[in-house]
Amino acid sequence: MLAADTLHLAARSISAQRLRSFLTLLGIAVGIAAVILLTSIGEGIHRFVLGEFSQFGTNVITAVPGKTKTGGAPSGLPSSARPLSLEDAQALARLPQVVAVTPNVRGNAEVEGNGRTRRTLVYGVNADSRVVFRSTVRSGQFLPDEDPGSARAFVVLGAKLKEELFGPDNPLGQRLRIGGLHFRIIGVMEPKGQFLGIDLDDTAFIPAGRAQELFNREGCDEINVAAAAGVPAGPVAERIRQRLIERHGREDFTIVTQEEMLKTLSNILDVLTLAVGALGGISLLVGGVGIATIMTIAVSERTGEIGLLVALGARRRTILLLFLGEAVALSALGGAFGLALGFGLAQALHFALPALPVHTPLSFVLLAEGIAIAIGLAAGVLPARRAARLDPVEALRAE
Numbered sequence: 001m002l003a004a005d006t007l008h009l010a011a012r013s014i015s016a017q018r019l020r021s022f023l024t025l026l027g028i029a030v031g032i033a034a035v036i037l038l039t040s041i042g043e044g045i046h047r048f049v050l051g052e053f054s055q056f057g058t059n060v061i062t063a064v065p066g067k068t069k070t071g072g073a074p075s076g077l078p079s080s081a082r083p084l085s086l087e088d089a090q091a092l093a094r095l096p097q098v099v100a101v102t103p104n105v106r107g108n109a110e111v112e113g114n115g116r117t118r119r120t121l122v123y124g125v126n127a128d129s130r131v132v133f134r135s136t137v138r139s140g141q142f143l144p145d146e147d148p149g150s151a152r153a154f155v156v157l158g159a160k161l162k163e164e165l166f167g168p169d170n171p172l173g174q175r176l177r178i179g180g181l182h183f184r185i186i187g188v189m190e191p192k193g194q195f196l197g198i199d200l201d202d203t204a205f206i207p208a209g210r211a212q213e214l215f216n217r218e219g220c221d222e223i224n225v226a227a228a229a230g231v232p233a234g235p236v237a238e239r240i241r242q243r244l245i246e247r248h249g250r251e252d253f254t255i256v257t258q259e260e261m262l263k264t265l266s267n268i269l270d271v272l273t274l275a276v277g278a279l280g281g282i283s284l285l286v287g288g289v290g291i292a293t294i295m296t297i298a299v300s301e302r303t304g305e306i307g308l309l310v311a312l313g314a315r316r317r318t319i320l321l322l323f324l325g326e327a328v329a330l331s332a333l334g335g336a337f338g339l340a341l342g343f344g345l346a347q348a349l350h351f352a353l354p355a356l357p358v359h360t361p362l363s364f365v366l367l368a369e370g371i372a373i374a375i376g377l378a379a380g381v382l383p384a385r386r387a388a389r390l391d392p393v394e395a396l397r398a399e
Contacts, residue, residue, distance in 0.1 A: 035281055240255055
């Protein structure tokens with residue numbers, strides 16, 4: 001039997017029972033649609049979270065007080081570990097392949113200016129903070145490069161904080177009260193957006209030394225280091241570790257590289273995406289059982305046809321391929337329908353909820369269709385083998 005004849009017979013068998021064939025491929029379609037929809041949401045969240053972290057660059061290395069990996073307390077909690085100091089930050093700035101270093105002292109404080117008051121995040125940093133975190137000044141200037149211990153009382157406002165306090169007016173040069181201290185506004189930052197729910201525009205930046213005075217702190221919450229572009233973070237992190245050990249006498253701090261954090265985060269998100277896709281894959285198993293059931297019924301219904309084909313000289317291998325082709329065709333059509341349905345649902349969901357990130361990579365589409373065909377092939381093997389092994393005499397007698 002020619003291949004064209006085999007395909008013609010398979011197509012005719014599918015079209016002869018249109019409702020049954022449609023219901024069978026619908027099971028596969030629903031499973032594929034569920035997989036595509038769930039993995040699109042998972043991949044969208046994956047890309048969104050990594051993009052949120054990557055906006056600050058991938059060459060940032062952070063040192064925090066406390067050896068968290070050996071039971072030390074994390075940053076922000078009471079600890080017997082020696083705090084990181086402004087002098088530590090200055091020492092790290094002299095290391096090779098380090099382009100910028102900023103201490104970070106953060107807290108929440110009441111800000112009053114232009115007759116208005118609001119509570120907001122206040123970051124104590126230095127002039128290098130703009131380089132480390134890739135920030136841009138919209139008007140005025142950022143904090144000048146001054147000795148942290150005697151830095152002047154300057155403040156740079158985030159875009160949202162500026163609008164809340166001064167509206168369309170120019171705030172440069174005006175006075176601002178933060179907590180119990182007074183500052184002069186010298187700049188306004190470009191909008192940065194949100195980072196994992198934190199509004200980066202509703203902030204104020206002041207010198208780190210002034211922040212320690214404002215929040216009554218002795219040390220820094222962390223020190224952020226920007227390595228030179230193209231330089232591996234590992235060797236730079238090791239130099240930072242050695243320098244801080246020299247200054248502290250022991251390793252009472254933890255170093256985290258942006259590269260390591262992104263890699264770990266990516267691995268976690270990959271597992272979550274896979275788990276979510278596996279939940280949708282349960283529907284595919286149900287669809288596979290449906291194909292196996294329908295093909296078994298088809299073999300029983302077409303016993304006489306099988307006997308006639310064998311009697312006319314059709315090989316058992318041809319009979320096997322005929323029924324396998326029907327199973328694969330059903331699953332392939334169901335997969336294609338499911339892809340269209342899943343992609344459409346994903347886009348509709350993104351249209352209804354623009355804040356929900358959705359992304360459907362081509363690799364997911366090809367993998368889903370491949371899985372659908374594989375399930376059809378696996379589900380059709382047993383019925384096809386049963387059909388190929390039928391005795392032609394008994395099959396014709398049954399007819």
